Amino acid sequence: xxxxxxxxxxxxxxxxxxxxxYDNHPVITKxxxxxxxxxxxxxxxxxxxxxxxxxxxxxxxxxNQPELCHDVTALRLACMQAGIEALGYSELEAKxxxxxxxxxxxxxxxxxxxxxxxxxxxxxLSEKYPLVAISNGNVSIEEIGISDYxxxxxxxxDGNLQKPEADMFExxxxxxxxxxxxxxxxxxxxxxxxxxxxxxxxxxxxxxNDEFGIRKKPLKVLPNAxxxxxxxxxxxx
Numbered sequence: 001x002x003x004x005x006x007x008x009x010x011x012x013x014x015x016x017x018x019x020x021x022y023d024n025h026p027v028i029t030k031x032x033x034x035x036x037x038x039x040x041x042x043x044x045x046x047x048x049x050x051x052x053x054x055x056x057x058x059x060x061x062x063x064n065q066p067e068l069c070h071d072v073t074a075l076r077l078a079c080m081q082a083g084i085e086a087l088g089y090s091e092l093e094a095k096x097x098x099x100x101x102x103x104x105x106x107x108x109x110x111x112x113x114x115x116x117x118x119x120x121x122x123x124x125l126s127e128k129y130p131l132v133a134i135s136n137g138n139v140s141i142e143e144i145g146i147s148d149y150x151x152x153x154x155x156x157x158d159g160n161l162q163k164p165e166a167d168m169f170e171x172x173x174x175x176x177x178x179x180x181x182x183x184x185x186x187x188x189x190x191x192x193x194x195x196x197x198x199x200x201x202x203x204x205x206x207x208x209n210d211e212f213g214i215r216k217k218p219l220k221v222l223p224n225a226x227x228x229x230x231x232x233x234x235x236x237x
Contacts, residue, residue, distance in 0.1 A: 001232055004222040010203055011178045013125060013236075014132040014169070016187030017139055021122075021146070021230060022114050023212040024139075031108035038104045039080075042097050045087045057082040070165075071157030073138045077102050110143035117231055122149035124237045132172045134185070136162040136192060152176070163189075164196025184224075186233065190216060194223045205233070 018024035039046040061078040062068055068075040080098035085091060125131060126149045133141055133153035141147040152175045156162040160171070173180045180201035187193025188207045197204045204223040207230050208216060227233065 001225070001227050003225045005224045007184075007203060007205075007224045008181070010129075010184040011182040012130040012132060012172075012176050012184070013233075014134045014172050014183055014185045014197075014202070015122075015150075016163075016185075016189065016193050017133055017135045017141070018137050019188045019209075019212050019214045020186060020193075020207050021118050022112060023209075023214075024112075025212065025214050027109065027112045031105055031111075034108045035101060035105040039101050042100055043084055043087060043089065046084075049083075054079060054083055057086065070160070070162045072136065073102070073157055076105070106138070106140075109138070110140050112139075112144055114144055114146055119146065119149075121231055121234055122146060124234060126150075128237045130176055132176070132183075134163065134168045134172060163187075163192035164199060166196070166200035169197060169200035169202055186230065188212070188214070188216065190219045194219065195221050198223070 015021060036046070058075065058079040061075060061082055065078065068078060077098050080101055081091075081094045084094040084097050089097065122131065130151045131149055133150045135154070136156045138155065138157075141150060141153055147153070152172060154160060154168040154171050156168070161167040163169075169180060169183065169185065173183055176183070181203065183197075183202045185193060185197035185202045185204050186207060187197070187204070188209070190206065194204050194206050198221055204225075206219070206223040206226045208226050209229045211229070
């Protein structure tokens with residue numbers, strides 16, 4: 001636990017989800033593997049394809065629709081539909097198969113257990129502060145059993161720009177009727193969470209948990225504090 005700048009009083013706490021509250025790396029790795037198996041079942045031609053095939057279609061989708069960079073769900077669907085169409089399926093067949101594959105992926109993506117100690121932390125903090133979820137991803141807080149702790153949740157896509165853009169920090173502040181300086185944002189990503197929240201005028205704590213599988217990029221701006229794991233936030237209640 002290291003403090004870099006004075007932490008002023010705050011009125012609410014916002015949380016990133018993946019790799020902040022739980023280790024998302026093994027979850028996504030398994031979900032991606034399950035997705036590939038499912039794609040091979042619904043479109044056997046996929047068995048002979050490598051990652052490069054899908055990345056090429058991803059890049060084409062982003063070139064044609066740059067706004068998809070802010071919506072991981074829409075981007076994945078568009079990429080899979082384009083790839084399946086390229087294999088010779090009709091547009092309708094490709095759309096149906098892409099939706100089936102995405103639904104299967106999402107069921108595995110949401111198949112995770114938030115540690116009980118983290119749930120206890122969220123419960124304790126929610127007794128004192130309004131909590132808000134702010135995520136660039138598409139995990140379901142209902143499916144993973146933590147929705148009851150949050151008064152609001154904001155996800156990139158459907159018009160919301162991804163962090164580090166200020167959209168969701170601004171929406172959270174407005175929803176809570178507070179100034180952005182009164183929002184303390186907690187996250188693991190040095191760019192999306194720390195740089196993003198600071199640029200939006202919020203206070204920040206960087207969760208640098210080296211037990212999690214994701215690699216952290218170096219800090220370019222200093223947060224108010226750096227914690228080794230999210231449970232250290234228990235000091236605030």
